[in-house]
Amino acid sequence: MKLQTRRVLTLGALALGAAMAGGAGAPMTMAPASTPLSATAAMRDPAGQVLGTARFVQQGMGVQVTVEVRGLTPGQHGMHVHEYGRCTPGVDEATNTIVPFGGAGGHYDPGMSKNHDDPQAPNKYGHGGDAPMLNVGADGVGRATFTTDKFSLTGMNGALNRTLVIHARPDDYKSDPAGMSGARERCGVLVRDGLTTRDYTLPGAQDFPEGVAYDARRGILYTGSAVNGTIYAINAANGVVSKFQEGGALGRQAALGLKVDARGRLWIAGGAQGTVSILTPDGMTLKVLETPKSPNPYVNDLTPAPDGNVYVTDSNRPVIFRVDRNLNLTAWLNLAGTPVKYGPGVNLNGIVPTPDGRSLLAVQTNTGELWRIDLRTKAVRRVMTGLTNGDGLLLDGRTLYVTRNKDQVVSKVSLSADYGTGQLVTEEPLRGLRFPATLAMVGGDLVVTQAQLDRNMAGIPPETPFRLTRFGKF
Structure with a gap:
């Protein structure tokens, strides 16, 4: 049963983190404290071609997300943060078959809800990786900008080194495990900017x-x-x-x-x-x-x-x-x-x-x-x-x-x-x-x-x- 508790996607109040630079064998230095924590995902198709980017910037306890991806069918496409940092073939739990980007695993679920829901559901009721849909225009370019506190770049809902996956169909925001959103068409790993480990x-x-x-x-x-x-x-x-x-x-x-x-x-x-x-x-x-x-x-x-x-x-x-x-x-x-x-x-x-x-x-x-x-x-x-x-x-x-x-x-x-x-x-x-x-x-x-x-x-x-x-x- 889907619980209908909802909340507005909000900005937090505390800017956390700073970008770092340097090699693994040498001390690294902090960037200025005003530099927000950020990450980038290169969005690839199943052949490995980069066809867009997603940018994530920490804002308080949430994150601002900006996505632009090319080569998709016009219309709405489900979009989620997935559990693992792998854009490789693997088993899709929705179909129990090996699919492109199945290595990304299921939806990121920090609240252990085991339930797919919409992007305003608290994480105890729905996956933390549930995100708004990507709207693709007639030119095949999809764009989205939103701010969410369901996932973050730091803390208990941290999504660094996880994946953003774009699906072939719209998300119904209710069907487990993935909202009937179909095949995984684009995938990118959230890589921390300005840091070497x-x-x-x-x-x-x-x-x-x-x-x-x-x-x-x-x-x-x-x-x-x-x-x-x-x-x-x-x-x-x-x-x-x-x-x-x-x-x-x-x-x-x-x-x-x-x-x-x-x-x-x-x-x-x-x-x-x-x-x-x-x-x-x-x-x-x-x-x-x-x-x-x-x-x-x-x-x-x-x-x-x-x-x-x-x-x-x-x-x-x-x-x-x-x-x-x-x-x-x-x-x-x-x-x-x-x-x-x-x-x-x-x-x-x-x-x-x-x-x-x-x-x-x-x-x-x-x-x-x-x-x-x-x-x-x-x-x-x-x-x-x-x-x-x-x-x-x-x-x-x-x-x-x-x-x-x-x-x-x-x-x-x-x-x-x-x-x-x-x-x-x-x-x-x-x-x-x-x-x-x-x-x-x-x-x-x-x-x-x-x-x-x-x-x-x-x-x-x-x-x-x-x-x-x-x-x-x-």
């Missing part, structure tokens, strides 16, 4: 890479699967991937936060198993540490600190654990008596030490709060709010980078000299992040995992290959 791709169909860590002495990036615990080693220079340790080693079924210590050992947060695993540089398991037995553990992230200890967050239990130099694990701080209040969802998550060695910073995913924890007195102070869905942290001097998984951005925060206050500077969606979880620094660049854990939790097939994306500090 580099992807490291993984070989597995169930990799869901959550954690990432970098061993600068060996030039190796490590990443691990949140679903099966497999650890990969990636040559940061040439991208060659090898399996460092198979999932399931000594009972490890998941790999969340990863860190490399000063001795080149890899530390792994074990999630719901409540464990911390330590691997030697040659891939052998040195030790598996178990946190106290409990019905609902969730060891999420960890970090070596200048005091020689490793500190560990648990997202379900209000405690920070500590592993000392002798690999003894103890409950270091009971958070029940602090300003940190645990509630439903993912609580304390990413954690980093401050460069002065005096404190830890930790982000609370469900509340968006950033906390400073004094290593000597254990005093806890709230640094800032507004980092909802904050996941992994990376601290570069007084600049803090925060992956915000469901929001599909990396946020840049400027911290005060004592790390006691912070201010959000900008949010960067790169070329279309897919549930970014953690990040690491490689020289002057950052590398972020695209974990897609939202798809895993919802039982939706992931986009493959899984990837980590490298980009310059911004």
Whole structure:
């Protein structure tokens, strides 16, 4: 049954993002803040010929779209944003046959509505990719200009690296899955303007890479699967991937936060198993540490600190654990008596030490709060709010980078000299992040995992290959 709730397509109030330029191996610079985030799609026919363009410019929380395409039959043509960034043949779910541009998948559906509707339906009722029709004149040229907040170039409805598809027939805005709009006649990938990135791709169909860590002495990036615990080693220079340790080693079924210590050992947060695993540089398991037995553990992230200890967050239990130099694990701080209040969802998550060695910073995913924890007195102070869905942290001097998984951005925060206050500077969606979880620094660049854990939790097939994306500090 179609719900008839409707809304007017609107402009938002906040201009986000800025174009970036530079190579993958060198730091990139921000364009002026007044430059709006934008993307372009070269619209191709099934033979690969470019017969038009679509331009997307971020305006607040929505996007202005301008389309001009040649060589179409006069009349109205259905037009939608589709799920995948592939203008290749593939199976069309409407006909269950292989068709041109079937590789673009079905309609983009960030609200998981599983329902085709018109361009004014809220995303919880209809596909986020549902767009106005393209009107084609007698000369075969189709033109459209509209502004929508059903999809965007950033945030939870981000459409970067997805596709705009134009169909052969009008859209009836009611029939699932595509409004009876017929064959796919034009397709273009939404490519971010003014930015160069580099992807490291993984070989597995169930990799869901959550954690990432970098061993600068060996030039190796490590990443691990949140679903099966497999650890990969990636040559940061040439991208060659090898399996460092198979999932399931000594009972490890998941790999969340990863860190490399000063001795080149890899530390792994074990999630719901409540464990911390330590691997030697040659891939052998040195030790598996178990946190106290409990019905609902969730060891999420960890970090070596200048005091020689490793500190560990648990997202379900209000405690920070500590592993000392002798690999003894103890409950270091009971958070029940602090300003940190645990509630439903993912609580304390990413954690980093401050460069002065005096404190830890930790982000609370469900509340968006950033906390400073004094290593000597254990005093806890709230640094800032507004980092909802904050996941992994990376601290570069007084600049803090925060992956915000469901929001599909990396946020840049400027911290005060004592790390006691912070201010959000900008949010960067790169070329279309897919549930970014953690990040690491490689020289002057950052590398972020695209974990897609939202798809895993919802039982939706992931986009493959899984990837980590490298980009310059911004």
